[in-house]
Amino acid sequence: MNKRLKFSLILLAALGSFTSPLIARANFEGNLNVEIDGLKNTQGQVCASIFASSQGFPADRDRVLQRQCTKITDTSVKLTFKNLKAGNYAVAVMHDENDDFMVNRSDLGFPLEGFGFSQNPEIIDRAPKFEEAAVLVAGANTDIKIQLKYL
Template sequence: MVRGLRVSMLLLAVLGNLAWSFTAKAGYNGKLTVEIDGLKNKQGQVCASIFASSQGFPNQRDRILQKQCIEITDTPLLMTFDNLKAGNYAVAVIHDQNSDRTLNRNTFGMPVEGFGFSRNPEIRTSAPKFSEAVFLVAGPNTNIQVQLKYF
C-alpha cells in the first residue's frame, strides 16, 4: 500500500511538472529575425510590417501588429522583432527609397520600389494572400528570409 502511494505521488508530481512546463512554454514571447536580401541600392530605408491575420494583409496600416523601418547599412539587412507570441504571422517588406513609408506606384498601379513577403511567394498580378506568406513562430528564435523584387 505504501509503495502504491509513493508511485501515485511520484506520478502526480511528474504530471504537475509537465502541466507547468506546457503552460510556461505557451506563454513565452519569441524573437523574429528577418533577413532581407535583393536590394538594388542603399537609398532610403527598408520597412517591414508583421501581420497576425489575413485581415488587412499586406497593406492596411491599422492591422499591422508591429512595424519597423531602418536605414540600409549592409546587405543582406537584418531586422529583429521581439515579444511575438507563439502563432502564425506574415511579413510584408518594402524598399522605401524616398523614405515616405509608402510603397510608391506608377500610374498603372505597379510598384516602383522594391517589395517582398515572408516565404517569398510568387508574385503574379497582385499581392499574395496571407496563406501564401504565413509562417509559424513556435520557439524563442525564428529566422526567415525575404528576397525583394522590383518591376
C-alpha cells in the same frame, strides 16, 4: 487499488507530462529575426510590417502589429520583431527608396520600389494571402529570409 484505476492514474500522469510543456510554450514570447536580401541599391530605407492575422495583410497600416524602418547601409538588412506570442505571423517588406513611407506605384498600379513577403511566395498578379506568407513563431528565436522583388 484495482488494475483499471491504476492504469487510468498512470495514463493521466503521462499525459500531464506531455501537456505542461505545451501550456508553457503557449505563454512564451519569442523573437522573429528577419534578414532582407536583394536590395538593388542602398538609397532610402527598408520598412517591414508584421501582421498577426489575415485582416489587413499586407497593406493596412491600422492592422500592423509592429513596424520597423531602418536606413540601408548594405545590400542585406536584418530586423528583429521582439516579444511575439506563439503563433502565425506574416511580414511585408518594402524598399522605400525616397523615404516617403509608401510603396510608390506606376500609373498602372505596379510597385515602383522593391517589396517582399515572408515565405517568399511567388507574385504574379496579386499580393499574397496571409496563409501564403505565414511563419510559425514557436521558439525563443525564429529566423527567416525575405528576398526583395523589383518589377
